[in-house]
Amino acid sequence: MKYLIAGLGNIGYEYAATRHNIGFRALDALAKASNVIFDVNKRYGAIAEMKLKNKLLVLLKPATYMNLSGNAIRYWMQKEKIERENLLVVVDDLALPFGALRLKPQGSDAGHNGLKHIQETLATTHYNRLRFGIGNNFPPGAQIDFVLSPFTEEEENLLPERIEKAVEIIKSFCLAGMEITMNQFNNK
Numbered sequence: 001m002k003y004l005i006a007g008l009g010n011i012g013y014e015y016a017a018t019r020h021n022i023g024f025r026a027l028d029a030l031a032k033a034s035n036v037i038f039d040v041n042k043r044y045g046a047i048a049e050m051k052l053k054n055k056l057l058v059l060l061k062p063a064t065y066m067n068l069s070g071n072a073i074r075y076w077m078q079k080e081k082i083e084r085e086n087l088l089v090v091v092d093d094l095a096l097p098f099g100a101l102r103l104k105p106q107g108s109d110a111g112h113n114g115l116k117h118i119q120e121t122l123a124t125t126h127y128n129r130l131r132f133g134i135g136n137n138f139p140p141g142a143q144i145d146f147v148l149s150p151f152t153e154e155e156e157n158l159l160p161e162r163i164e165k166a167v168e169i170i171k172s173f174c175l176a177g178m179e180i181t182m183n184q185f186n187n188k
Contacts, residue, residue, distance in 0.1 A: 070121025
């Protein structure tokens with residue numbers, strides 16, 4: 001059984017440490033823990049493949065920039081013949097406090113341009129997402145600057161544990177399914 005795990009972010013050194021790139025960072029941690037390396041020369045993004053028991057996980061870091069993430073996801077779903085229920089999008093979320101993790105089987109884009117494009121491209125809001133809280137400590141009108149800024153030093157110190165928890169959730173989603181994983185992790 002195949003899964004597409006798409007971590008959202010923006011390519012380029014200037015974006016690497018930003019809040020908006022937490023999806024990339026979560027996938028980097030998953031790949032590193034599994035001793036797999038991303039091939040950055042693939043169409044629409046960097047791709048790594050890993051085995052998890054009897055599952056094949058295709059890890060995708062789109063190279064389309066955040067606002068066109070749906071193009072990469074649609075392409076790799078079609079190329080790898082992966083069903084929508086086996087798609088998991090890892091995304092930053094302003095509505096959640098820093099470090100909070102929520103797995104959801106569907107939902108609105110909540111103003112997130114990456115999710116909006118995925119929703120438009122797939123023509124549905126029914127796709128799995130792991131929302132990674134980045135907080136919302138910014139003045140009115142400064143949302144873009146906030147998501148494109150780096151985490152604070154205090155947040156960076158706390159990130160490894162939260163990213164490790166995100167990796168656990170991704171693995172559980174693939175091995176145990178959505179319902180069991182939501183019940184196990186969403187209220188923690």
